[in-house]
Amino acid sequence: MQRWRLATVAGAALIATGAFASDSLQDVMKNRGLSQQDLLAAAKTYVPTGKRDEFVTFSSGGQSGQVIVYGVPSMRILKYVAVFTPEPWQGYGYDENSKAVLKQGRIDGKDITWGDTHHPAISETNGEYDGQFLFINDKANPRIAVIDLRDFETKQIVVNPIFKSEHGGTFVSPNTDYIIEAAQYAAPLENKKFYPLEEFNEKYRGGVTYWKFDRKAGRIDEKKSFSLELPPYSQDLSDFGKGPSDGWSFTNSFCSERYVGGIEKGRPPYEAGCSAKDTDYLHVVNWKRAAELVAAGKAKKINGHDVIMMDTAIKEGILFLIPEPKSPHGVDVTPDGKLLVVAGKLDTHVSVYSFEKIQAAIKAGKFESKDPYGIPVIAMKDALHTQVSLGLGPLHTQYDSKSCVAYTSLYVDSQVAKWNYCEGKVLDKISVHYNIGHLMAMEGDSTKPGGKYLVALNKLAIDRFVPVGPLHPQNHQLIDISGDKMQLLYDMPLPLGEPHYAVSIAANKLKPAVRYKVGTDSRTDEKHPGAVKAGEEKTVKKGNKVEVFGTLIRSHITPETIEVEVGDEVTIHLTNLERAQDETHGFTVSTYNTHASIEPGKTVTVKFKADKEGVYPYYCTEFCSALHLEMQGYLLVKPKGWKPTKTNLAAGNYTEADYKATLKKVADTQAVIDSVVAYITSVNYKDFPEVVAMVDDAFDQLGKTKDLKPKHEAAAAKKDWENANLWAEQIWQYQVKTADLGLRAKTFLEQNGAKKVK
């Protein structure tokens, strides 16, 4: 039997080899095969330790259902934010507080544990990125999530009430009043309603949803959100107008043929029937007026949601169509809001439409026809500013900080075209590896693009990286757009999911917090009802319900024993009492399939049924201190009615000499701490906020020893050498943490040019 069914890879690998013991730059370049151009690219992308990236990119995580956060120009991934998918590291979907967020995303009463994230959007103020919120959509199970950029956590998921799939979201209006979500594959709008494909034209519908965002609450207001019914063209990407076009939105489409495919029915597949005609339709919507119509009660309720029906939209003059070239993807409004660029994947042109011309045609009532549903169609020639032939497979457009300069991805050519959309001419082209989907310039869809860098979001990279099996990474290539010619700077493998789109913001616009107020439920931003302070920890038993109100601090969990009877429902609330920003603790109980990540100040709840007898260790899952392995405890699940026969824990074999030795160790360590403190206070440490934070934390730790001295002295007075020794030992534990912080502060000061003070 031939067990293994994989064909092996053929061909030579292009491996950068060569040893370098020499520190000469020339030797390194020679040994590693670097050209001068490579060195320049390295210098443009390398971020040395202690310095930071200029821009932060939020990329959709594709089929992983997450958001990927990475730095530009270093292209280093900083974080995966859990959104639609359970993520164990963050405890997302494993603790009760995050489960409540995922529960908002249930569809037809069932959990949806995956998502196909597509297009992230950063909240805007006056059309500029403001760095407060991030939104992202799920194509497969039509949903939108709200992520708060103060803590990079998902706060809300809303389910689209009328669609069965979507694609053209999220995009935000210039002041983030609304977030757009456009349908993709047409289906009946009524929930769980079956109509056969033979009634496709009559009963299947597309649409676009305008979600109302309440910035103060930091949440979408579902009740104030509404949709517009659209024909069963497969709606695709959208954009909001801005400046002169503010108040309008644009949504394109493919398969306006309304084709139903099926080889099994003797028909050509969708790909043929959906791309047979040379144009599809751009939908032009007056959304401000639409919102007024909804307020005026002109919407119909479908599945409890306000929908403006096509008839109403046509009658009220808020919906128009314009032909657009073949199977378009992006529709992208220029920074000044005057033009919009459509890229049709099966046409070599980008088409630049003029908002002014569109408005003139509407005002003049100049339409070339109506579509089968009666929607007025503006002639392409009456709306076009210009068309430019760029190459094969134009897909998506982004803007430069330089006036009139745009970049468009060419999927089939595997290139990026730089072109002038005012004058309609090509300026430059660069090859990428390989098929590029979206591209993304820094703040490149805002009213004030940041220029400098462009990222090409290329698909499966077959030969750019060391091979890692049949499933390849994607490749985000960084391109320098600061000069006249584009220059390729960096190949970045994407290790998880196929990101569809990304947005980048200047790093200094982000102001995330470093800790929570003690006792916060981070998913509601409210005080957690299970929060307790140090010394208030308790375990409450009521019938078969056991509720633990516990705390975490380096390096122990309180309580260290949880005793229940088999069958009990166990709820554990844990508050992280730390102030130090890197003192996240994690929590799990062996084989009870639960996990929480508890950052400083946060309170998190985990719940499970103790349905099997036995002894189950729990522990802190973060490497939080030198004694992190000792941050442990036991869940004891006793048989029903079990009664103890032995009531004392085994005593350790400690003597007065042990106690004395520990006291000496404590005194010695204090001397080390004193010397570190002497150094720190001898320099201008107060000029370094990082050090001030570490010093605060160090004294916080040392302060905890105060209560322990009476304890070891009292035990010693009773000649209880075990407790005397161990309480003294606990002082040493805090001293070690103090010394750890002090040494880290000292190193930082030495490396960052601290100066002596008087």
Add this chain to the structure above:
Amino acid sequence: MQRWRLATVAGAALIATGAFASDSLQDVMKNRGLSQQDLLAAAKTYVPTGKRDEFVTFSSGGQSGQVIVYGVPSMRILKYVAVFTPEPWQGYGYDENSKAVLKQGRIDGKDITWGDTHHPAISETNGEYDGQFLFINDKANPRIAVIDLRDFETKQIVVNPIFKSEHGGTFVSPNTDYIIEAAQYAAPLENKKFYPLEEFNEKYRGGVTYWKFDRKAGRIDEKKSFSLELPPYSQDLSDFGKGPSDGWSFTNSFCSERYVGGIEKGRPPYEAGCSAKDTDYLHVVNWKRAAELVAAGKAKKINGHDVIMMDTAIKEGILFLIPEPKSPHGVDVTPDGKLLVVAGKLDTHVSVYSFEKIQAAIKAGKFESKDPYGIPVIAMKDALHTQVSLGLGPLHTQYDSKSCVAYTSLYVDSQVAKWNYCEGKVLDKISVHYNIGHLMAMEGDSTKPGGKYLVALNKLAIDRFVPVGPLHPQNHQLIDISGDKMQLLYDMPLPLGEPHYAVSIAANKLKPAVRYKVGTDSRTDEKHPGAVKAGEEKTVKKGNKVEVFGTLIRSHITPETIEVEVGDEVTIHLTNLERAQDETHGFTVSTYNTHASIEPGKTVTVKFKADKEGVYPYYCTEFCSALHLEMQGYLLVKPKGWKPTKTNLAAGNYTEADYKATLKKVADTQAVIDSVVAYITSVNYKDFPEVVAMVDDAFDQLGKTKDLKPKHEAAAAKKDWENANLWAEQIWQYQVKTADLGLRAKTFLEQNGAKKVK
């Protein structure tokens, strides 16, 4: 009400700013604030497009339950491999084939959907990394996973039959006969057995499991695996002997005090009681002899698993203890197998033990005492080669390719110490940012370490990167160890989970496959029973069970309609018919919570109950071609007993002119293809395996047009212009894919110096 409970960040960010329009290296360095040292580091780590990393690192994904794969020296993450946790991108836990792997990891009959991955190990041949398999453990829910490095997929999960937590795995014997997994927190070995903490010394036990690996099968053989009962000391890391010490293994421990903590019982916490004594115990085990004892029937069955009890081990002389300094973490055997280094986190020394001395003591029966369970204890002085004071918090040791040179992480000092273990002297130290756990040199725990680079696995990085909220990334710092002085090269943020340990292998030792034989179940490596070839697709209905045997190829799914009745159990098998290595397709059905990633040749099954009426689009979730959005279909869930009233699909409005226009487009496109083919065949394309693969695939695509010509001609003969036009259109679809590949091949050839041939 103050809704937001986060404290905001204080202090100035260290942001690298400055524009660069100039291409002068000096200008770039000045604008970006780079020193000469920074430039050198950039040159040492930058991997230009088209070149590849020298080493591949497999890092545990920590609490994310995955494995992280990244390149060295670029530190770019290449892949996340799903192991213990469902991962939607890979369909892991979302398709039936991968669910079968996760099911092996069930504990007490229940799914465990998270894992705390700790220590990866690469399979070895004669003590050298061979790049065939990767193993990793789950601390929280004691399990081991087997990943096959031919396709980077998890093939097997085994559950430890007697532990409730573990830490000291995975480590492999020099020929990968056995994989070690050592317990962590002591508990009763019998499953679901409760004993109170008051019986800790008597009833709680530690242990170490030796998993038998069947390399030919590529799976662990659970029946041939066994464990050794150990005292309730918290066992920690382990290592196998090699060379002279082959046949022996070493496992250290902490909390040999056997302390039970609990402030709620008026006792100091575990952290104090577990670190009160100055030494813990290194366990020394003759595992080859242990395996013989098991074969001889001297093991006891516990939970159906062979366990050598302590009494037997003592009687047979296969188990010994040696004191080791305080709360050790790593025990690391030197490349020559003669020495072993123990780092105790609460002692400033590393302790180097001599295997020869240990054997001499055992042979001579020279023991200083017995532990409370009767295990002979060898005196530290009788086993020590040397001790070296390195600094605060020594934790883990790795080896250089240079003789006698070792590197040890210092957690509290946040440093790496380079030292000579033969002569016992410190050679160099370097500061890292910040608290370092494990460290890892290239192939640094094999018999032939690779030298060159070292990675410091540092914990939560508070100030190295742009802040991303209260939960910080970790920081893997790359250090150049090729010279006498260590040099810091690169800061790499870890975006997901806290990796505990990592292993690196020379990239050229990995030989992953690029595709599967058509119809493979990748989780069993066998032919998938649901696989079909092109043209064999079918849907089989039996009662309320619907089974679909479908295929995927650019850009359509066969079938494009699946019709079922509400309540039907739907099983869909999908075979990816592609040969191109980047033509992975994905599959999902709207709101039915399922996803599959189907690489070329793979067959995957998804299953769900169609429990709600309505129309649910399905689609390919990968950006697989310019027409990927059109790779769609509909699941129609009909009411029970529903009968159609209309049997024809709406006709498109196509004319003979449309058909003629499409035929012209087909001819024009063929001309483009011919010109590309002319170029490719005019150069030495056969010297480029990547291009040969693309050309093969291009002709593969073009070949599919052959069957379509008769179809459009037959329709045209019947004046069925719709089908005539659309079948011709389908030819064009294949042409576009052919052109796409051809252009990509052309670009590759132009950029890689292809030469004209006659």
